[in-house]
Amino acid sequence: MPTPSASDAPADATPAKSSASGGGVQSLERAFDLLERMADAGGEVGLSELSASSGLPLPTIHRLMRTLVACGYVRQQPNRRYALGPRLIRLGESASRLLGTWARPHLARLVEETGETANMALLDGDEVVYVAQVPSKHSMRMFTEVGRRVLPHSTGVGKALLAHVPADEVRALLARTGMPAATEKTITTPDGFLAALEEVRRAGYAVDDNEQELGVRCLAVSVPGSPTAAAVSISGPAGRVTDAATQRIVPVLQQVAADLGEALASAGGAGA
Known part of the structure; x- marks a missing residue:
């Protein structure tokens, strides 16, 4: 999947933290940013809400959330929304x-x-x-x-x-x-x-x-x-x-x- 450009982000969204200046791993920074946004939202959110608040495109968020679910840090609810997981x-x-x-x-x-x-x-x-x-x-x-x-x-x-x-x-x-x-x-x-x-x-x-x-x-x-x-x-x-x-x-x-x-x-x- 090609790396999304800045133009993919909603114009009114708050951008997720960038790793460009810190030399960190961007996917890790994005994953932790999503976890913090979930906590700020009360612990349960939908993908569209995360996209609006983070500025990341839905495919990127979906890929990160799949990984977090597999690790137990996020769980998917029956209503398809995502909640903070028990390993946290x-x-x-x-x-x-x-x-x-x-x-x-x-x-x-x-x-x-x-x-x-x-x-x-x-x-x-x-x-x-x-x-x-x-x-x-x-x-x-x-x-x-x-x-x-x-x-x-x-x-x-x-x-x-x-x-x-x-x-x-x-x-x-x-x-x-x-x-x-x-x-x-x-x-x-x-x-x-x-x-x-x-x-x-x-x-x-x-x-x-x-x-x-x-x-x-x-x-x-x-x-x-x-x-x-x-x-x-x-x-x-x-x-x-x-x-x-x-x-x-x-x-x-x-x-x-x-x-x-x-x-x-x-x-x-x-x-x-």
């Missing part, structure tokens, strides 16, 4: 563990400078999953089990992760998950949650004020430059994580998040 789960779990390993020194610094338990969390589908933690040295401290999954609307990390997601996408997520009350202070309406996200954008950090667990306050910020949506947080007894303590802790939290983001971006670019 193993890769994702290993990557999450490695991400947690990279984060631990930064979380340890956060504990050292704030005195409170530090966490790192990712947005996985519609849920927040904790991938790393370093506990406080206080006898009274907060524990969140690594691997634990929670809904975003009742957590500081959830607010930090969703603060810059378009409002219609946030509403769609909340419609899928529901907004059950973990405590009497949990936000349970989409409008209330969107107002909280506006406050996160204004302040530069998120607060969980007894919303996930009574007596516990959490401060969280997103990790800039992370290859996947990530946030770091500290959590502790409300009697320690006061408004006065918040003013002291937030700059530390923001600096640690920025340093972690740089480290992750450097790791992602290593060997390129």
Whole structure:
């Protein structure tokens, strides 16, 4: 099959990444670009959607998808659409563990400078999953089990992760998950949650004020430059994580998040 020219791509499509400048293998770059586009679309797409978003012609996409299906990274649904496949789960779990390993020194610094338990969390589908933690040295401290999954609307990390997601996408997520009350202070309406996200954008950090667990306050910020949506947080007894303590802790939290983001971006670019 002849190599398609640039004129084969739809005029309004976003071109797939080119390997011309990086000396990489173009078919691999295209395959990973398609997987990322599938993830961005919710995990299931049709070939025409991928062609429109990637700028690649249908025959090229079909050939790449056949290979990904054969390898188990994509599966074809009965409706002929394509979905992310089960072999990606193993890769994702290993990557999450490695991400947690990279984060631990930064979380340890956060504990050292704030005195409170530090966490790192990712947005996985519609849920927040904790991938790393370093506990406080206080006898009274907060524990969140690594691997634990929670809904975003009742957590500081959830607010930090969703603060810059378009409002219609946030509403769609909340419609899928529901907004059950973990405590009497949990936000349970989409409008209330969107107002909280506006406050996160204004302040530069998120607060969980007894919303996930009574007596516990959490401060969280997103990790800039992370290859996947990530946030770091500290959590502790409300009697320690006061408004006065918040003013002291937030700059530390923001600096640690920025340093972690740089480290992750450097790791992602290593060997390129």
